[in-house]
Amino acid sequence: MDVYTKSFEQFAESQAKGSSELYYFLSKQVIEDAELMEIIKEIPLSQPKPNLFFASMHFLVARSESELRAYYPSLTVNPLPFSDSFEHFKEFALNHKNQLIELFRSRLVQTNEVRRAAYLYPIFSGIAEQTSKSLTLIEIGTSAGLLLCPDAYNYEYIEEKTSFKIENAMASIYLKSENKGERLPNTIHSNFKINTRIGIDLNIVDLNKQDEYDWMLALIWPEHSKRRQQFIEASKIANGIQKDLYEGDLLELLPKVIQSISPENQIILFHTHVANQFPNKLKKDFELLLKDLSIARSFYHVYNNMYDADLHQDYLENGKVIKEKIFQSPDGHGRWFYWS
Known part of the structure; x- marks a missing residue:
C-alpha cells in the first residue's frame, strides 16, 4: 500500500x-x-x-x-x-x-476551526488570572485569524450532563463544547483583556476576498452544517477586530514579533493542529528558537500535534521549558475536550 x-x-x-x-x-x-x-x-x-x-x-x-x-x-x-x-x-x-x-x-489545507476556542478560552483565562496581566496572543498557522478572537465569542459548556454559558458579547455566536474531564475552574468566569493579537502563517487567508472565503468553506465537510454556520458568523465578528497578521517564515518573524511586545503584557504563543505539518528539522529549530527567545522574555506555549495529539501548556523562562499542564487529546473540531 x-x-x-x-x-x-x-x-x-x-x-x-x-x-x-x-x-x-x-x-x-x-x-x-x-x-x-x-x-x-x-x-x-x-x-x-x-x-x-x-x-x-x-x-x-x-x-x-x-x-x-x-x-x-x-x-x-x-x-x-x-x-x-x-x-x-x-x-x-x-x-x-x-x-x-x-x-x-x-491551495493549502488550513482550516480555521473556531470551536477550538472553546478549549483555548479556559486556558487563556487561567493564565490571565494567574499573571494579572493583559494578554498578547501570537498564533502560529493562524490562517484567517479566527482563533485570535476568543473573547469575542460566547460559549456553552457541557459538564456531567449539565451546561452553563459564558457570555462575552450580545451579538456573538455560541460555541458549544463538552468537557469530558475535570470540572472547569472558576477563572473561566473572569473577564480578561487581550491587548494585541498577532498571527503568523505561510499563507494568510483574507476573508474579504471571495475566492479565499469560498476555499475556506470548501474545506468544511459537506455534512458539517454547524461548523459552516459557525465559520460564517465568526468571520463576520473577527473581521471587525484589529489583528496583525504576518505572512512568511515563522523562524524569521517570531523574534521580531516577540521583541515588539510590551513587558506589561503576558505573551501566549499557541497553535492547534499545525505542527504535525512541520518537517522534523523545523520542529527542532522551532523548539530551539523558543528556548533562545525565553532567555530575554518569558512566555507561555500552548499547542498540540507537535509530537502527540495531547494539548500542552508549557511555560518558557531563561531558556528552560516548564511543562505545566497536559490535557488529553481534544476533538479536532472542538466538539469535546478533557480538562485536567
Whole structure:
C-alpha cells in the first residue's frame, strides 16, 4: 500500500467514519480506482492528501451546475443517497482534472476551526488570572485569524450532563463544547483583556476576498452544517477586530514579533493542529528558537500535534521549558475536550 492509498484508508477510518458518510464512502471507492489515484498523486507530499482532494472537489462542485451537487448536503437541501454518488464523482473529477491539479498546487489545507476556542478560552483565562496581566496572543498557522478572537465569542459548556454559558458579547455566536474531564475552574468566569493579537502563517487567508472565503468553506465537510454556520458568523465578528497578521517564515518573524511586545503584557504563543505539518528539522529549530527567545522574555506555549495529539501548556523562562499542564487529546473540531 503506497503513501497515497494509505492516507485515504486512514482518513476513512480515523476521521470520516461517523462524521461524514459521503467522504467515508468516497474514500473507500477512490482507493480502488486507478484513474483517480493517478490524479491524486499530483498532490504534494507535504499536504494531507484526502483533505486537499475532497476540498478541491467541493470547491469546484460548488461553483458548477453539475448534478453531483445533489449528493452534497452543503449544496442541496435534500441530498441524494451518497451510495449512488461515485459514478458522478469520478466523471466530474476526470472532466476537471487540470483544475484539480491547479488547486493541488496553489491551495493549502488550513482550516480555521473556531470551536477550538472553546478549549483555548479556559486556558487563556487561567493564565490571565494567574499573571494579572493583559494578554498578547501570537498564533502560529493562524490562517484567517479566527482563533485570535476568543473573547469575542460566547460559549456553552457541557459538564456531567449539565451546561452553563459564558457570555462575552450580545451579538456573538455560541460555541458549544463538552468537557469530558475535570470540572472547569472558576477563572473561566473572569473577564480578561487581550491587548494585541498577532498571527503568523505561510499563507494568510483574507476573508474579504471571495475566492479565499469560498476555499475556506470548501474545506468544511459537506455534512458539517454547524461548523459552516459557525465559520460564517465568526468571520463576520473577527473581521471587525484589529489583528496583525504576518505572512512568511515563522523562524524569521517570531523574534521580531516577540521583541515588539510590551513587558506589561503576558505573551501566549499557541497553535492547534499545525505542527504535525512541520518537517522534523523545523520542529527542532522551532523548539530551539523558543528556548533562545525565553532567555530575554518569558512566555507561555500552548499547542498540540507537535509530537502527540495531547494539548500542552508549557511555560518558557531563561531558556528552560516548564511543562505545566497536559490535557488529553481534544476533538479536532472542538466538539469535546478533557480538562485536567
